[in-house]
Amino acid sequence: MKINADKCVACGNCIYVCPVGAIYVDPVIKRATVDRNECVECYACYNGLSSERLNPVLVRTVRKLFQMVRLRFDPEPDICPTAAFEPEDLQWPRVVRRAFSDPRATHESTGVQGRGTEEVKTNDVTQRVKHGEVGFTIEFGRPGVGVWFRDIQKMTRALAQANVPFENKNPLTLLMSDVSTGTLREDILDEKILSAIVEIKVPLDRTEEIVQLVHEVEKDIDSVVALGVGTRCDENGEEHVVAPILERLGYRIERAKTNTGLGRVTNSVEKSLTEDVAVYD
Amino acid sequence: MTNTLHRYGSAESFQDDYIVFASPSRGKNDEGSIPKLKRFLEMALPFKPVNIGDPPHGGALRPSRNETVASHWHRDVQPRLRAVIEGINEPASVAAVFDNLQAAENFLKMVKEEDLGLCINISASIDGARKCCKFAGIAPHSIGYSLGFEGKIEKLPNTQILALTTMCGHGMISSSLGKKMIDWVKEGRRTPAEAVTYMARFCSCGIFNPSRAKRILEDARKKME
Numbered sequence: 057m058k059i060n061a062d063k064c065v066a067c068g069n070c071i072y073v074c075p076v077g078a079i080y081v082d083p084v085i086k087r088a089t090v091d092r093n094e095c096v097e098c099y100a101c102y103n104g105l106s107s108e109r110l111n112p113v114l115v116r117t118v119r120k121l122f123q124m125v126r127l128r129f130d131p132e133p134d135i136c137p138t139a140a141f142e143p144e145d146l147q148w149p150r151v152v153r154r155a156f157s158d159p160r161a162t163h164e165s166t167g168v169q170g171r172g173t174e175e176v177k178t179n180d181v182t183q184r185v186k187h188g189e190v191g192f193t194i195e196f197g198r199p200g201v202g203v204w205f206r207d208i209q210k211m212t213r214a215l216a217q218a219n220v221p222f223e224n225k226n227p228l229t230l231l232m233s234d235v236s237t238g239t240l241r242e243d244i245l246d247e248k249i250l251s252a253i254v255e256i257k258v259p260l261d262r263t264e265e266i267v268q269l270v271h272e273v274e275k276d277i278d279s280v281v282a283l284g285v286g287t288r289c290d291e292n293g294e295e296h297v298v299a300p301i302l303e304r305l306g307y308r309i310e311r312a313k314t315n316t317g318l319g320r321v322t323n324s325v326e327k328s329l330t331e332d333v334a335v336y337d
Numbered sequence: 338m339t340n341t342l343h344r345y346g347s348a349e350s351f352q353d354d355y356i357v358f359a360s361p362s363r364g365k366n367d368e369g370s371i372p373k374l375k376r377f378l379e380m381a382l383p384f385k386p387v388n389i390g391d392p393p394h395g396g397a398l399r400p401s402r403n404e405t406v407a408s409h410w411h412r413d414v415q416p417r418l419r420a421v422i423e424g425i426n427e428p429a430s431v432a433a434v435f436d437n438l439q440a441a442e443n444f445l446k447m448v449k450e451e452d453l454g455l456c457i458n459i460s461a462s463i464d465g466a467r468k469c470c471k472f473a474g475i476a477p478h479s480i481g482y483s484l485g486f487e488g489k490i491e492k493l494p495n496t497q498i499l500a501l502t503t504m505c506g507h508g509m510i511s512s513s514l515g516k517k518m519i520d521w522v523k524e525g526r527r528t529p530a531e532a533v534t535y536m537a538r539f540c541s542c543g544i545f546n547p548s549r550a551k552r553i554l555e556d557a558r559k560k561m562e
Contacts, residue, residue, distance in 0.1 A: 072513040073539065100509045104539035106400040108408070130526065132409050133517065134400065134535045159340075159507040159541050160393065176479040177430070178362035178456045185479060193481075195343070198508045199499065201492045250508050267484075274488040281488040282343045286481035293476030307484050310348045313341060314466040317478030318449060319456035322366040 057095060057102060061087045063140035065115040069133055070101050076202045096202050096250045098157035107139040149244045157250035176286035180319040185286055190298055191257045193284035194270055198251035203279040206245040208252055212238030214273045223255035263301050340506025341460035341544055342483045345499040351462040354549045355441035358432035359455040366454050367428045373453045374431045378422045380447055381433035384440040389433045390543015394424045398537045414534045436548035442472035449473050497557045501550055505540035519557045529554035
């Protein structure tokens with residue numbers, strides 16, 4: 057993302073809306089500037105700010121006059137008064153930043169539409185997580201911290217070493233140069249993104265092992281981790297197997313996503329899980 | 338996708354937060370899903386959702402590319418629920434957000450009776466989701482638990498900011514904006530009702546809950562954590 061210096065009036069609104077704090081007013085040029093190393097190309101500034109199309113010279117003049125008499129205009133905080141944000145034509149490998157940060161971007165870099173994670177949301181039609189299995193979503197970077205691929209690789213390598221298979225259609229899996237070792241492509245390791253999700257599935261009896269493995273590896277990762285654990289309910293719609301394990305491990309479970317089971321396969325030709333099946337996020 | 342799952346707060350803090358969403362799965366039930374997705378959100382309207390959303394296009398309150406100077410005094414802050422429904426033109430997970438249990442229960446019951454064939458999930462406190470399903474006569478198929486945030490949690494903001502910003506699960510509402518809105522409410526520069534509209538525009542899926550956000554801002558005005 058770039059800010060057009062000819063348009064920017066340094067009002068500072070954009071500084072506060074950047075999820076990773078990558079925008080600042082450069083004291084030399086006196087214009088808002090994007091720190092390209094920290095920017096994750098999430099487009100929150102471009103997509104989230106409303107725009108006016110005021111004349112930049114006029115706005116700067118008014119602002120200077122106000123400053124001279126120590127007056128402050130109190131504008132709306134989510135408007136760029138001169139529409140100064142200009143998206144760049146991102147090239148590889150930087151384009152992966154946007155793919156993993158902007159929720160409206162498709163994963164063109166990985167060939168997967170959306171974020172590609174299915175977890176339990178469509179489990180009633182995909183049957184991806186079966187009785188006796190547990191699906192994990194290990195998410196890095198959110199909210200607002202961001203993560204480098206080189207840090208994510210620490211987790212993927214540890215999981216691979218523990219013989220944990222990765223979800224085939226997950227975008228991260230598609231960026232691995234060697235899935236058997238959990239090694240990501242060398243040319244993306246120095247890219248920072250807003251978030252990414254490692255998605256795995258293991259037998260129920262490995263639940264505790266995986267939770268502890270994640271807990272151990274995350275100590276060496278310079279970001280936050282959000283762990284999601286999905287499983288099947290019994291015939292009465294209850295789940296009394298995985299929750300007690302998690303509670304025993306010290307987790308206090310406050311929130312969950314519940315798949316009601318109302319979904320049905322309605323397509324004329326059903327695709328199997330081994331084909332290109334994905335959800336639309 | 339985990340965008341509704343990892344909202345920050347205790348189970349009690351989700352007393353006014355119920356997200357019911359419909360998802361088509363490619364290759365399974367996506368054929369002809371667009372009218373069904375529209376129908377899903379149409380059915381939600383009588384139960385007065387506080388937000389609805391279609392991720393490719395946004396929620397009920399969206400940013401504008403053509404604001405004028407007048408917007409600094411007279412901003413249009415009316416949620417455009419109908420526009421969300423009419424704008425659906427591709428298969429995506431659409432969501433309806435409610436701020437009370439009764440609305441969520443009744444809506445879920447109606448969705449069950451309608452039998453759309455889409456995958457229907459409810460994201461809420463465990464007890465809240467259980468009550469909704471029981472009321473609707475549903476035995477849930479699967480469950481996905483949030484174990485919360487861990488790792489370098491010292492990088493996270495305070496709990497009030499976190500409760501606000503995690504209502505956009507994609508992380509589009511920055512901690513700085515959350516803090517700024519709390520500060521502005523404390524200073525009396527904006528009301529909580531005004532402050533939540535700024536944040537809501539950044540949530541591109543329309544799952545931000547303005548009612549819960551208002552309550553959090555009111556609490557923060559009295560006591561900053």
